[in-house]
Amino acid sequence: MPLVTIVTPVYNAERWLPETFATVRAQTLTDWEQILVDDGSTDNSLALIEAAAKEDPRFRSVRTPSNGGPSAARNMALSAARGRFIAFLDADDLWHPEKLARAVEWMTTHDYGFIYHDYRHISHDGAHLGALITGPEELDLRALHTRRGTGGCLSMVIDRERVPGFHFPYDYRYTHEDFCGWLSIIQQGENGHRLPLDLGRYRLSAHSRSSNKVRAVKDTWKIYREYSKLPPMRAALWWTQYVWNTFWLYRYARPR
Numbered sequence: 001m002p003l004v005t006i007v008t009p010v011y012n013a014e015r016w017l018p019e020t021f022a023t024v025r026a027q028t029l030t031d032w033e034q035i036l037v038d039d040g041s042t043d044n045s046l047a048l049i050e051a052a053a054k055e056d057p058r059f060r061s062v063r064t065p066s067n068g069g070p071s072a073a074r075n076m077a078l079s080a081a082r083g084r085f086i087a088f089l090d091a092d093d094l095w096h097p098e099k100l101a102r103a104v105e106w107m108t109t110h111d112y113g114f115i116y117h118d119y120r121h122i123s124h125d126g127a128h129l130g131a132l133i134t135g136p137e138e139l140d141l142r143a144l145h146t147r148r149g150t151g152g153c154l155s156m157v158i159d160r161e162r163v164p165g166f167h168f169p170y171d172y173r174y175t176h177e178d179f180c181g182w183l184s185i186i187q188q189g190e191n192g193h194r195l196p197l198d199l200g201r202y203r204l205s206a207h208s209r210s211s212n213k214v215r216a217v218k219d220t221w222k223i224y225r226e227y228s229k230l231p232p233m234r235a236a237l238w239w240t241q242y243v244w245n246t247f248w249l250y251r252y253a254r255p256r
Contacts, residue, residue: 002058004100005083006034009073013091014043016203019126021052021059023094029101034089035060035077040067045091071168071177074153078167084160088153094122094201103157106195113162114139114185114192116155119200121253128255132198139192144182145224146241148249150192152178154200163190169227175219180227204254213250217243 006024010017024034036059038046046063053059062080064073070090078086085104089095099117107115116139121130135150136143150156156178158166168181182192220242224235 002033002083003031004029004033004085004087004104005077005081006032007074007077007081007086007088008034008036008091009039009070009077010036010041010045010049010091011039011067011070011073012041012043012045014041014045014048016092017045017048017052019094020089020091024059024089025056026097027095027100028098029104032100033058033060033081033083035062035080036091037062037064037073037077039064039069039073069177072170075167075170081160086158086160086166088156090153092203092205093154094126094203096197096199098197099199100157102197102199103195107157107159110193112193113159113190114182115157115195116150116192117195117197117199119151119155119202120198121204121255122201123255124203124205126201126203129201130253130255133249133253134196135194137194139182139186139194141183141186142238144179144186144192145228145230145238146245148242148245150182151200151202154202156182156192158185163188175216176223179220179223183228213246217246 008020036049038049049061053061062076064076087100103115116135118132118134120132122128133149136147139150160166163185166185168177221239224230224239
């Protein structure tokens with residue numbers, strides 16, 4: 001069984017997949033599998049995934065019956081995962097070659113079940129690099145709702161021995177499905193911990209789901225009230241802090 005399973009949802013990512021394969025192949029920790037879930041792509045993504053899997057069996061090709069979004073695709077990969085550690089890499093993002101090795105070492109040394117690391121934004125074409133983004137030292141319930149900088153799925157690694165049965169929400173209709181996933185872990189009593197190393201690159205694209213900031217802000221409020229079930233006053237306070245922190249993060253950390 002591989003030590004690490006890398007989960008990658010894919011939708012019309014033909015442009016990015018060669019870099020995706022390269023950033024995973026470059027990992028100094030080689031005991032991994034990458035499950036790439038094609039979520040109804042209409043471009044050449046599936047053919048590229050199948051070709052990579054034929055060349056290197058550590059790449060595994062899975063296909064959804066219809067386009068269900070990244071949450072459903074990740075859950076399909078999690079159901080098929082064989083590794084103890086789960087890492088998440090979207091098809092347009094990149095990792096430092098020591099990402100997996102440093103993450104596994106940090107988790108096993110400190111007995112952590114859930115970690116995230118520092119990262120930087122890159123421009124759509126990869127030509128420009130943003131400032132270093134760091135999350136809180138510990139991701140508890142309050143920090144999850146008020147801070148930004150954990151890198152979403154890009155930087156998260158989970159130890160399934162400590163966080164068994166992890167999955168993203170089913171039948172999910174908002175953005176920030178990753179937020180709800182991390183919330184479920186914290187509610188189990190397993191807070192996240194920061195690995196203070198710059199190990200990832202989050203690509204900014206005008207057409208990505210995360211680029212619609214107005215929708216993200218609205219969805220965040222709904223999540224606080226409907227999913228987290230925060231009382232109105234606490235939801236308003238934490239949501240205001242979230243909006244403030246997000247504004248400054250994207251203002252200063254965007255590639256120039």
